[in-house]
Amino acid sequence: MRDPKLKIFSGNSNRVLAQEICDHIDVPLGDATVTSFPDGESFVKINENVRGQDVYIIQSTCPPTNHHLVELLIMIDAARRASAHRITAVLPFYGYARQDRKDQPRVPITAKLVANLLVAAGANRVLTMDLHAGQIQGFFDIPVDHLYASTVFYEYLQKMPSENLVVVSPDVGGVKMAAAYANMLQSGLGFVAKRRRTATTVEATNIVGEVEGCDVLIVDDITETAGTITAAAKLLREHGARKIRAAVTHSNLQELGFERLKGGFIDELITTNSIPMDPRGLPITVLSVARLLGEAIVRINCNESVTSLFRIKGF
Known part of the structure; x- marks a missing residue:
């Protein structure tokens, strides 16, 4: 049984998927204002109490990639400053994952930079799916739950x-x-x-x-x-x-x-x-991956294993 302190919020990258996840696990999608000022700066306000709550923020870093990434970081920071107990960044698609190594001189390892940014913003955990390179999990010093489609x-x-x-x-x-x-x-x-x-x-x-x-x-x-x-x-x-x-x-x-x-x-x-x-x-x-991500969220919330989500019937 899930913890009643579970809260799910969504940025603007994939609100349809976020709503599907909430519908599957019978949790209302949290009320948050996620918009932009005329100059393009992102603005976030969480419109409900999250103090002591287990918060999940759903955001794919798909185009416009940088805008959606910054939205996610600001939402994490907002939840942290609102005293959320635990913040899990749910990235159905983890952008910049192909920049996971130095394959040319003087290039960055941007997948690691994104990991650092998520941790610095205040994420306590990451839930993602089909990373381009599995070793990206090692870029984090926080738990990462890596699902497979x-x-x-x-x-x-x-x-x-x-x-x-x-x-x-x-x-x-x-x-x-x-x-x-x-x-x-x-x-x-x-x-x-x-x-x-x-x-x-x-x-x-x-x-x-x-x-x-x-x-x-x-x-x-x-x-x-x-x-x-x-x-x-x-x-x-x-x-x-x-x-x-x-x-x-x-x-x-x-x-x-x-x-x-x-x-x-x-x-x-x-x-x-x-x-x-x-x-x-x-x-x-x-x-739809809503059921897969929804089940993972419930299991993380209840401190249960997500390993069984990888098993195929008959195997």
Whole structure:
């Protein structure tokens, strides 16, 4: 049974998801004013008492990324100064996660900087989902609960089983994730080697694994321009793949991404509502992660384990 001191608030990045989470766990969405002054400065006021409460602030750092990040930091600070007992930052999508290392001279490790900012603002705990790099959890000196959307995808994918399914990673770095999906779906495994030409252009060069005559599921954690997944899908088509679906947790699609999806190389893009998504008439299926995040919030609030949320029925 949840603690009656549970309070949930939301910034402006994904209020629909926040409301879904509240509806699932039967908790009202907290009353807070989150707006901007004419010069663009964010203003936050929590309009109810949170003294001694267990506060959860839901905010994805999706575009406009910097604005939503600052909103989250200010909301955390407001709750801390209002004497909240514990503050958990709930980030369905953790922005800047791809800047997790120095891969060039004189560049920052921005994922670590964001972690420092969240702690400095007053967060006592972080709840997030499908980080681009799992080691980002180690950037925090506070507890991090890292959820996986694979359980949500599995519930959808099991309704359309294939006897000849191959799970493919669109790059070498995602093989571990693809292997987890292949084990979950009891399917074959492969990956595509790629060469990045520019920040928005990718060339898929080779395939490891047999895909001829097979249905293919491409899995990835994030897409913006759809360059990686469409380049992989094109190469898979050339090697005889039949139906090609892509399961991507965070679809932060920009105009170029929508244009590439219109090319028809991918039969269906399956994603979540960690970031607000308008399919624009394209074959995009949006799955809700409200139940997953809601269950995690209740378990954290009750000081229970969230490990069972990772388990798939029958595994």
